Amino acid sequence: xxxxxxxxxxxxxxxxxxxxxxxxxxxxxxxxxxxxxxxxxxxxxxxxxxxxxxxxxxxxxxxxxxxxxxxxxxxxxxxxxxxxxxxxxxxxxxxxxxxxxxxxxxxxxxxx
Amino acid sequence: xxxxxxxxxxxxxxxxxxxxxxxxxxxxxxxxxxxxxxxxxxxxxxxxxxxxxxxxxxxxxxxxxxxxxxxxxxxxxxxxxxxxxxxxxxxxxxxxxxxxxxxxxxxxxxxx
Numbered sequence: 667x668x669x670x671x672x673x674x675x676x677x678x679x680x681x682x683x684x685x686x687x688x689x690x691x692x693x694x695x696x697x698x699x700x701x702x703x704x705x706x707x708x709x710x711x712x713x714x715x716x717x718x719x720x721x722x723x724x725x726x727x728x729x730x731x732x733x734x735x736x737x738x739x740x741x742x743x744x745x746x747x748x749x750x751x752x753x754x755x756x757x758x759x760x761x762x763x764x765x766x767x768x769x770x771x772x773x774x775x776x777x778x
Numbered sequence: 779x780x781x782x783x784x785x786x787x788x789x790x791x792x793x794x795x796x797x798x799x800x801x802x803x804x805x806x807x808x809x810x811x812x813x814x815x816x817x818x819x820x821x822x823x824x825x826x827x828x829x830x831x832x833x834x835x836x837x838x839x840x841x842x843x844x845x846x847x848x849x850x851x852x853x854x855x856x857x858x859x860x861x862x863x864x865x866x867x868x869x870x871x872x873x874x875x876x877x878x879x880x881x882x883x884x885x886x887x888x889x890x
Contacts, residue, residue: 670821696827698880709822709867709880766812767878769821 670759670770678776684745688772691738691759697721698740699767700732703754712755715740716762738751747777782870784881792889795858799884801851801868808872813842813853816883818867825853825866855886863888 671690679685691698699722700712711724715734732742738759744751754774758767782803791797805809810829814822826835826842828851836844839862841854855862867880 672821701880708882711878711880754819758821766824766827767825769785769814771821774819 667706670757670768672755672757672770673775674773675771676774676776678778679747680778681747681749683747684743685747685775686745687742687755687757687775689740689742689757689759689770691740692768695759695761695768696738697760697762697765698734698738699758699760700740700742701756701758702726703756703772704752709756712742744775749777751775752777782868782879782881784868786884787882788887790887790889791858793858793860794837796854796856797858797886798857799853799868799886801853801864801881803849803851803868803870803879803881811842811844811851812869812871812878813840813851814867814869816867822867822871830862858888860888860890862886873889 670692672768673688697716699714701709702712703709712726713720713732714722714729718734729745734740754772756769758769760767785800810827811825813825815825817821825840826837828835828844830846839856844851865883865885867883870879
């Protein structure tokens with residue numbers, strides 16, 4: 667059974683640009699959550715999607731958005747990138763909400 | 779505010795020795811408490827998951843304990859191996875809040 671797949675693995679962007687990250691959950695999993703991980707702040711929750719609807723949202727500015735498609739795949743978008751957005755972005759999927767979360771390998775975003 | 783605190787922040791031990799990592803959380807009740815292992819640059823991998831009614835859960839050389847009265851959990855690693863070098867993250871899921879709350883992690887280094 668394939669795990670959670672995140673693409674791309676690495677990304678370098680310039681300040682002011684926008685970026686879209688992709689997450690393909692484990693087959694059959696309907697809940698997808700996104701997290702930002704930085705050395706200073708650790709893992710922080712961004713948002714959770716279930717059945718194409720955003721169910722929960724963390725304390726991040728509106729520049730961070732996401733969506734989930736009917737096949738449960740999810741995308742995360744960050745507009746007007748700032749240097750502080752440099753981080754490892756992790757996606758996790760679960761069969762249902764609040765079930766055990768399985769993480770992808772992450773996308774390492776560097777903003778220069 | 780729901781918080782999860784871990785100690786120590788970092789730990790260095792000799793290969794073959796045992797060690798115990800600590801996790802304290804505020805606010806209860808909660809849904810479950812999880813321990814994850816994260817290798818550098820990779821996504822977290824689940825080690826154990828315990829509900830509030832469970833006191834202990836083992837996964838090979840990893841044993842997690844939970845004391846819901848004192849709101850403390852520990853992760854004990856026996857006969858450490860070089861591959862145990864990683865960050866160990868305690869994660870709590872609170873009732874009515876599917877958003878996972880992460881501890882800042884303990885960085886464990888095993889030296890030969």
